[in-house]
Amino acid sequence: MKKKMISAVMAVAVAAGLMACGSSSADSAVSTSATSAASVQAQSSSDAETSSADTSAAASASGTITGDGVGTAGTLVMATNAEFPPYEYHDGSNDEIVGIDAEIAQAIADKMGCKLQIEDIAFDSIIPEVTSGKADMGMAGMTVTDERKKSVDFSDTYAEASQVIIVKNDSAITSPDGLKDKIIGVQTGTTGDIYATDDFGDDHVERYNKGMEAVQALSQGKIDAVIIDREPAKVFVADNTGLKILDQAYTTEQYAIAVEKGNTALLNNINAALAELKADGTLDKIVSKYITAE
């Protein structure tokens, strides 16, 4: 019965041109999902006619993952900045973008019946890309902040994170207080950038396009510390000798996926998918593939 209702909902959505993913409208790149959506439509068109009134209520009540809310037919476009291991980075061997976010996004797209397309852009271009509708979602180890909430809507959170301080092994800096009057390297537009600028002043913040570049500048003695998210910090410190992460974190924060303000259809789909991926252990499995417990 439930299956029949879902089919009917899909048929109605396809007919109304609302369903962006798995749409049957001339999209050869997604021929498999287009075919299945089309056959669902054909199969259940009579149900749809007779039960369209109650199916829309059923769809919103049960949080069914319909694929609705995506701008590009058949494709969920994710904007990211793939300079952020282990969340998103280029796999050395074939330059593919891999990582925790890339895998979670693929799992969400699968549940929505969409193809995933990842766009690698500057971190501070991700929110503009989402607000302009060029990307369906921004997923980039992105911290939820009140300021960002003014321009985008955030999904449920999917990771706990923190900003940490990286210094040279022989540094006199031992805690966040020690950063006063020092030069702090950050990735442009990140929460590390925003909070360090607030706390220590613009003159004390050196901005880099990539977190790794900030860490290299620290290695070379050009700056005194780097503020960056803990997991990439661990990767960068392991790749550069003579650096350490201070025990005391600078902030704690949470990661979520950003969508265009008011796109509740997509937001509901993402949240429903995330809930399923959390409940069935997929999320934990993806995380533990990239982050080994300490």
Ligand code: ARG
């Ligand atoms: N969590 C930080 C923020 O939201 C940094 C994220 C940087 N992500 C990236 N893919 N470079 O501002």
